[in-house]
Amino acid sequence: MSPAKLQQQKRSSQASPSSRSSQANRRPKARRSGADAGTTPTTTTADGNKRSTGENAAKPRRRFLSRWFILVIVALVVIVGMAGPWFYNSARYWYRARREELVRTQTLAAIEDYNRRLRTENASLETTAGIADYARKALDLVEEGDHGIVVTRDGKPLQAEQDTREAAIADIPETARPFGSWTPFLDSLFLEN
Numbered sequence: 001m002s003p004a005k006l007q008q009q010k011r012s013s014q015a016s017p018s019s020r021s022s023q024a025n026r027r028p029k030a031r032r033s034g035a036d037a038g039t040t041p042t043t044t045t046a047d048g049n050k051r052s053t054g055e056n057a058a059k060p061r062r063r064f065l066s067r068w069f070i071l072v073i074v075a076l077v078v079i080v081g082m083a084g085p086w087f088y089n090s091a092r093y094w095y096r097a098r099r100e101e102l103v104r105t106q107t108l109a110a111i112e113d114y115n116r117r118l119r120t121e122n123a124s125l126e127t128t129a130g131i132a133d134y135a136r137k138a139l140d141l142v143e144e145g146d147h148g149i150v151v152t153r154d155g156k157p158l159q160a161e162q163d164t165r166e167a168a169i170a171d172i173p174e175t176a177r178p179f180g181s182w183t184p185f186l187d188s189l190f191l192e193n
Contacts, residue, residue: 095190102178107169114168 124130135141142148151158177183 092190095186099178099186099191106172106178110169110172111165114165 121130121134125134132143140148179186
């Protein structure tokens, strides 16, 4: 401890009890050093630290925090602005690959369903009734005693639509929209560049 502080402690210990209580209730006086003259008033506390006093004591800290807050926001905007194109390209590649995967998965499911139907039809062709049914549908043959009727449109006979693999794939509504209602928006964002 410095000699000045020791003398001050001696004086306070020798003072009467009434003078001690008045000293404890008294606010410390603001001391201004040469470097601090003209800035906000400060007080030196018992542990030797300086503390701002007065009504404007918190304003410099608020200004400091608000400046840092603005700098952080600006830095984040710059970082996002610089990293955005890199993330966009990654997201675009991911979207294209994921869309292609969903479309191919749905197409594969449609082909497997079509193949399953062909297997059951193939199994039915191993019976006499199945062969007769196939001859009526595909070859336009009739059994004895049946009367054949030909429906025409514009002078040409109408053909029944053939059940082909391409028709089965075209019937999948999800192929056009693999991401549901978000597909048009995501397509315009990632595919039309």
